[in-house]
Every structure is written in C-alpha cells, then in structure tokens.
Amino acid sequence: xIIDRLWLTDFRNHxxxxxxxxxxxxxxxxxxxxxxxxxxxxxxxLSGARSFRGASADALVMAGAAAAVVRAEVVRDDRTSLxxxxxxxxxxxAQVNRQAVRRLRDLSDVVRVVVFxxxxxxxxxxxxxxxxxxxxxxxxxxxxxxxxxRIDLDRILRQRNNLLRQAKGRLNPDVASTLxxxxxxxxxxxxxxxxxxxxxxxxxxxxxxxFYTSVAGGTDHVALRYHCSWGTATLTAALSEGRxxxxxxxxxxxxxxxxxxxxxxxxxxxxxxxxxxxxxxLALALRLAVHHRITSVMGDPPLVLLxxxxxxxxxHRATRLIDCLPVAQIVLTSATGTVPPGxxxxxxxxxxxxxxxxxx
Numbered sequence: 001x002i003i004d005r006l007w008l009t010d011f012r013n014h015x016x017x018x019x020x021x022x023x024x025x026x027x028x029x030x031x032x033x034x035x036x037x038x039x040x041x042x043x044x045x046l047s048g049a050r051s052f053r054g055a056s057a058d059a060l061v062m063a064g065a066a067a068a069v070v071r072a073e074v075v076r077d078d079r080t081s082l083x084x085x086x087x088x089x090x091x092x093x094a095q096v097n098r099q100a101v102r103r104l105r106d107l108s109d110v111v112r113v114v115v116f117x118x119x120x121x122x123x124x125x126x127x128x129x130x131x132x133x134x135x136x137x138x139x140x141x142x143x144x145x146x147x148x149x150r151i152d153l154d155r156i157l158r159q160r161n162n163l164l165r166q167a168k169g170r171l172n173p174d175v176a177s178t179l180x181x182x183x184x185x186x187x188x189x190x191x192x193x194x195x196x197x198x199x200x201x202x203x204x205x206x207x208x209x210x211f212y213t214s215v216a217g218g219t220d221h222v223a224l225r226y227h228c229s230w231g232t233a234t235l236t237a238a239l240s241e242g243r244x245x246x247x248x249x250x251x252x253x254x255x256x257x258x259x260x261x262x263x264x265x266x267x268x269x270x271x272x273x274x275x276x277x278x279x280x281x282l283a284l285a286l287r288l289a290v291h292h293r294i295t296s297v298m299g300d301p302p303l304v305l306l307x308x309x310x311x312x313x314x315x316h317r318a319t320r321l322i323d324c325l326p327v328a329q330i331v332l333t334s335a336t337g338t339v340p341p342g343x344x345x346x347x348x349x350x351x352x353x354x355x356x357x358x359x360x
C-alpha cells in the first residue's frame with residue numbers, strides 16, 4: 001500500500017495543502033508549531049483510527065471553517081483508490097471511491113499505518129488505556145469480526161452505564177431485569193474481545209523480544225502479560241457479583257475496558273522497574289512488532305509514520321532502529337531537517353505556517 005497524493009483543506013493550520021509523497025521515504029521538515037505533525041496526523045486519520053494526538057474533531061478543523069477535509073490517492077496492486085474524510089464537530093464522514101463508508105474503522109481495509117511518536121514512552125509507563133488502544137487497533141486492522149465486537153462493546157458499555165446512572169443506586173425489578181440483559185450481552189462480547197487480545201499478545205510476544213534485542217542490544221527477556229479485571233470467573237458472573245458496588249458508583253467496574261497489558265522486562269513490570277532508555281526501546285519494539293504482525297497477516301506492509309522519533313534517541317539506538325525499519329513507505333518529520341545516516345529521503349518538504357515551502 002502506497003499513499004501517492006495527499007490533500008488537506010482547513011485541517012488544523014493547513015488551509016489548502018497538496019503533496020505528492022515519495023513511494024519510499026518522504027521527509028517533512030520545519031520549525032516546531034508550523035504543521036509537520038499535522039500532515040502525519042491527517043494521514044493516520046485516513047486509516048479510520050482516532051487522532052494519535054488524542055484530538056477531537058473540533059481541534060482538527062481550522063478556526064472559522066465549518067469542516068476539514070482530508071483526501072488521498074492510495075495505490076495497491078496497481079489499482080488506485082480515492083479515500084476522503086470530512087471532519088466536523090459532532091460528525092465525521094468518509095468515503096472510498098465516492099462510496100460512503102458505514103464505519104470509519106472500515107477505512108483500514110484501504111489504509112493501514114503504524115505511528116512512531118515521541119509520546120510512545122507512555123505506552124510503557126502510562127495508563128492502561130494507551131496499551132489497550134494499540135492492541136485493539138491492530139486487531140481492528142486484521143480481524144473484521146473483532147472490529148464489530150469492539151464497536152458492540154462500546155455500545156453496550158455506554159448503554160449499561162447510562163442505566164446505572166439513571167438507577168441512582170436503587171435496584172428495583174425493572175433495573176435488575178434490564179441489567180441482566182446487558183450483563184449477558186457484555187459477557188459474550190467482552191470475553192470475545194479478551195480472547196482476541198490474549199491471542200494477539202501470544203503472537204506479539206516473541207516479536208517484541210526480538211525487536212527489543214535488536215534496538216537495545218543485550219539479551220534481556222521481554223514478555224507481554226494480559227491482566228484481566230475480573231480474575232478467573234466468567235465476566236457475566238463477575239458483573240453479577242459486583243452489581244451492588246456498580247450501582248453505588250454508577251459505572252461498569254469490570255470488563256475489557258478495565259483490563260491492562262503488562263510489559264515485563266526480565267520478569268519485572270517495565271512501567272515501574274525499567275529505565276527510561278529501556279522503556280523507550282520497548283515502545284519502539286512494540287511498534288515494530290505491530291507492523292510485522294499486520295504485514296504477516298494482511299500480506300501488505302502498513303505505511304510507517306515517524307514523528308520526530310530520532311531526536312529522542314541516542315546515536316546507537318537510532319542506528320539500530322534504522323536497521324529494524326521495515327520495507328514500507330515511510331514519512332518522517334524532523335525539526336532540524338537532518339536524519340541519521342541510513343535514512344535516504346526521496347522527497348524533502350519544508351512546512352512553513354501550514355504551507356508547503358521548498359521541495360527537494
């Protein structure tokens with residue numbers, strides 16, 4: 001998969017940007033705050049995933065504009081597809097070859113990306129939500145059934161939590177009967193999501209250890225562990241047992257939305273026991289493992305986005321990371337305009353105040 005051309009209209013600080021990307025390596029340069037990362041963010045959104053910067057649609061639309069538009073020509077197997085997305089507060093629409101896409105996540109059937117960013121350190125040391133998102137994004141890319149299960153999970157949790165809030169701590173027959181229905185549905189979907197996550201961790205485990213060794217050097221042991229919020233009982237049983245507490249707190253306390261993926265280094269949680277250098281290498285290894293897994297399942301390498309990654313690495317780790325980068329289309333940013341030896345951009349673009357400047 002290759003993104004050949006990209007258009008942005010009223011996207012963040014890009015009023016009207018058109019760019020033809022190199023099919024191998026494109027380098028986006030420019031001072032901080034001028035819109036380099038905005039280009040990468042727009043590309044990533046075309047995969048149907050949320051903004052990797054955690055931004056809402058409101059933040060993506062240029063001030064004074066009603067909506068932002070991101071368009072791209074995507075080439076795969078000598079066929080070109082036009083992918084378009086319109087982002088507006090409260091409403092985002094997408095289409096492929098002028099045909100509306102029912103679910104944004106279905107865009108990943110056309111555009112797949114893996115993002116490496118300076119905030120990836122939080123994947124190791126941060127809250128569980130970031131790790132769950134990475135795993136769920138991979139599964140949504142490679143498993144259509146999981147994609148639907150994940151949508152169903154969000155819907156069930158939203159409606160079940162609404163019921164718990166409306167109950168105001170009181171368990172009358174109507175509330176109990178409705179909760180039974182939601183508990184049954186959440187049990188089925190929640191356990192399906194958990195099974196898929198566990199299987200993916202089994203597949204990623206050896207890969208992340210391999211890539212960690214390549215990036216960091218040494219012979220440390222890396223493992224991924226799934227921490228389930230409901231222990232060994234079934235999810236439905238755990239929901240029943242915790243009903244009184246959930247009514248009191250007006251929220252669902254157990255389920256896949258409360259689970260964690262624990263990254264271990266030499267048998268200890270990396271979140272608390274690894275150095276920052278080790279944590280950064282683990283984050284890189286996780287992204288590399290994810291890219292490898294998607295490629296092996298789908299037979300087509302995702303586009304690689306590197307957002308100012310090398311500025312956070314010492315020379316040794318930077319060199320090792322370059323050696324590990326997959327054969328895929330790469331778009332990277334650099335505030336200094338320089339990249340380590342081994343990166344050979346076929347296109348260099350300078351962004352100034354949301355506009356394309358010099359092109360090399």
